[in-house]
Amino acid sequence: MTSASSISTVAVVGGGIFGVSTAVHLARCGIRTTLINDGPLANGASGRSLAWLNSSRRRSPEYHQLRMIGIDRYRTLSAKHPNANWLRFDGGLTWDADDACNEIADVFAHEQALGYDALHLSSDAIAAATPGIDARTVTRQGAIFNPGEGWVDLPSLIAILAAEFSQRGGMVVTDAGHASVIIEDGRATGVMTTSGRRFDSDAVLLATGGAVPGMVAESGRHIADGTPTALLVRTKPVNLPLRAVLNTPRVAIRPTPDGALVLDSAWSEEEIIVRADGTYEIKDSTVRGLLDEASRVLEGNPALELANYGVGPKPIPGDGEPVFGELKGIKGYYVAFSHSGATLGLIAGELLASEIAGGMEHPLFACFRPDRFS
Numbered sequence: 001m002t003s004a005s006s007i008s009t010v011a012v013v014g015g016g017i018f019g020v021s022t023a024v025h026l027a028r029c030g031i032r033t034t035l036i037n038d039g040p041l042a043n044g045a046s047g048r049s050l051a052w053l054n055s056s057r058r059r060s061p062e063y064h065q066l067r068m069i070g071i072d073r074y075r076t077l078s079a080k081h082p083n084a085n086w087l088r089f090d091g092g093l094t095w096d097a098d099d100a101c102n103e104i105a106d107v108f109a110h111e112q113a114l115g116y117d118a119l120h121l122s123s124d125a126i127a128a129a130t131p132g133i134d135a136r137t138v139t140r141q142g143a144i145f146n147p148g149e150g151w152v153d154l155p156s157l158i159a160i161l162a163a164e165f166s167q168r169g170g171m172v173v174t175d176a177g178h179a180s181v182i183i184e185d186g187r188a189t190g191v192m193t194t195s196g197r198r199f200d201s202d203a204v205l206l207a208t209g210g211a212v213p214g215m216v217a218e219s220g221r222h223i224a225d226g227t228p229t230a231l232l233v234r235t236k237p238v239n240l241p242l243r244a245v246l247n248t249p250r251v252a253i254r255p256t257p258d259g260a261l262v263l264d265s266a267w268s269e270e271e272i273i274v275r276a277d278g279t280y281e282i283k284d285s286t287v288r289g290l291l292d293e294a295s296r297v298l299e300g301n302p303a304l305e306l307a308n309y310g311v312g313p314k315p316i317p318g319d320g321e322p323v324f325g326e327l328k329g330i331k332g333y334y335v336a337f338s339h340s341g342a343t344l345g346l347i348a349g350e351l352l353a354s355e356i357a358g359g360m361e362h363p364l365f366a367c368f369r370p371d372r373f374s
Contacts, residue, residue, distance in 0.1 A: 007202045007332075007357055008032060011191045013179045014207035015039075015172075016046035017154050018336035021349025022205055022356075024161045027168035029357040034171045034199050036179055036191055038208075041162055041172070042155040045209040048232040048310030050254050050264055051342035052245045054092055054149040055116065057107050062367040063321055064114065066344065069364070073346035074152065085257040086156035090243035091130055092149035097249035098139040108144050117148045132242030137297045139249075151245050151254045152342055173199075181206060183219055187331035203332035203356050210313030212323070212337040221327050222373050223337060224318025229272045229311065231282060233263045233290045236305040240298060251293040260307060263290045272311060280311045315339060321368055324348060325355065328371035335370055 008031065012023045015037030026033040037043070053074055055067035078087050096102040104120070111118040122142050123135040129145045166172060177194035181204050190200040206212055213225035237259035246253040251265045268290055273281035291304040315337055317323050322338035334356060338344055351362045 007359070009201040010034070010203045010205065010356055011036060011199045011201040012205045012207060013037075013181070013191055014044075014205075014209065014336075015041035015158070015174065016044050016207060016209055017042075017158060017341050017345035018338075018348055018352075019205065019207035020158045020161045020165065021345050022207065022336065022352045023170055023349075024165040024168070025349045025353030026357060027165050027170045029353060031353075031357050032169070033165070034173060034201070035162075035165065036173045036176050036193065036199065038175070038177055038179070040174050042158045045313065045315055046154040046158060046341060048230070048312060049154055049342055050232065050245070050252055050262060051152050051154050052092060052149065052247070052252070052254060053089075053151060053343050054146065054245075055343070056092065056094065056111065056118075056144070056146055056149065057103075058110055060321065060367070066322070066347065066364055066368075067340060070340075070344045070347040071148070071150075073350070074150065077346065086153035087150070088243065088255070089148065089150035091145055091147045092245040092247065093126070093130055093133065093143055093145050094247035095138050095143035095249070096141065098141065102139065102141045104141045104144060111144070111146070117146055119145045119147070121145055130244040132240050132244070132299050133246065134297055134299055134301060137248070145244070149245060152345075153257050154342055154345070156257060157345070173197075180218065181215070181333060183330060183333065186329065188333035203334065205334045205336060205352060205356065207336040209315040209337075209341075212315070212335055216327065216335060216370070219327070219330060219333070221330070221370070223323055223335070223370055224373050226316040226318045226320065227313045228269055228316065229274060229280065230314035231264060231268050231272055231286070231290075231309060231311045233268075233287055233309045234307045235261045235263070235291065235294075236307045238302055238304060240300075240302060242298060246297060248293075248297050251290060251297065253294050253297070261294065261304070263294050265290060265293065269314075282309065282311060315341065318373070322348070323368060323370050324352060324365045325361065325369045328369075328374060
C-alpha cells in the first residue's frame with residue numbers, strides 16, 4: 001500500500017506483457033485497476049515474440065543492468081513454477097556469418113568483462129554444451145553459449161498474470177476497439193474507447209506496443225519510433241532434443257511448450273509486403289525459406305511443417321533503448337514502449353506500478369524516460 005500518492009484508480013491500455021504485468025502489480029498494491037485491450041489479451045507483439053530472455057552482446061550499461069534484473073525476476077518466477085513448460089532456462093547459442101562483420105571473438109571478450117556467463121565454443125564442442133544443433137553449420141569463428149539465458153511463452157505467462165489480476169478484483173475489458181487517453185487540465189483522467197465507453201481514473205498507462213508513439217503524438221508529445229514489421233513463424237510439433245534458443249546468421253529459433261518451434265529473422269522482415277490498407281502479405285517463399293533455414297541448423301535437418309504465422313509491428317524505440325515512465329507535463333500519463341518486452345516484462349511492470357502507486361520515480365528508469373525525446 002502507498003501513502004505518498006493520491007492514486008486510487010488506474011486504467012491500463014494494452015493487453016501485452018507490459019500492460020498485464022503492470023496491472024497485476026498495481027492490483028497487488030491495492031489499486032483499483034482496469035485493463036483495456038483492443039482484442040483478446042496477447043493479441044499484439046507479445047503473441048508473436050521470440051521471447052528470448054537474455055542480455056547478450058552489446059548495449060548501454062544501464063540497459064544491461066535492467067535486463068539482468070529482469071532475468072532475475074524470471075528466476076524467482078521459475079522457482080515458484082519449477083515444472084513449468086512455458087518458462088525455461090536452457091541457455092542460448094549464437095554465431096555470426098563468416099564475413100568481415102563477424103563479432104564473436106569481440107562479443108565473447110565483452111561478455112566476459114561484464115561477468116556475463118559465456119562459453120566460446122568451436123563446432124566440435126557444441127554437442128557437449130547443448131543438444132539439437134547441426135554443428136556443421138557453425139562458422140569457423142565458433143559460437144557463444146550463454147548457459148543462463150532462457151525463454152518464456154508470453155501468452156501462457158499473460159494468462160497466468162491475468163487470472164491473478166482478476167482474482168484480486170481487477171477488471172479486464174477486451175475487444176474494446178481503439179482507445180484514447182483523456183487529458184483534462186494537464187493530466188490524464190481516463191480512457192475513451194471507440195465504442196463510446198469512458199473509464200475514469202487517476203492515472204493511465206499506455207502499453208500498446210508499436211502504437212505507443214502515434215498515440216502519444218495525439219497529446220503533442222514525441223517518442224522516436226523505429227518499429228519495423230516482423231514475422232514469426234510457428235512450426236508443427238517436431239521430435240527434437242533442442243532446448244536452447246538459437247540466434248544464427250539466417251534464423252533465430254526457440255522451442256515452445258508443445259514441442260514446436262518459433263522462427264524469425266532479419267531478412268524475412270524485409271520481405272513483408274505492407275498493403276495500402278495496412279494489411280500484410282507474406283510470400284510462400286519467405287515462409288518456406290525460414291523453415292528451410294531452421295532445418296539446416298538443426299540436428300538431423302528435420303522436415304519442418306508450417307503451423308501458422310503472426311505478422312505485425314515489432315516495438316522498437318528510435319534509439320533502441322526502452323521508454324518507461326510519466327510523460328513530462330501531463331500528470332498521470334505513463335508509457336511503456338520497448339523492444340525487449342519478454343526480458344523486461346516482469347521488472348518493468350513492477351517498477352511502473354511502484355511509480356504510479358507511490359508517486360516516486362525509480363532510479364533504474366533514469367535513462368529511459370520519455371522526455372529524452374522532447
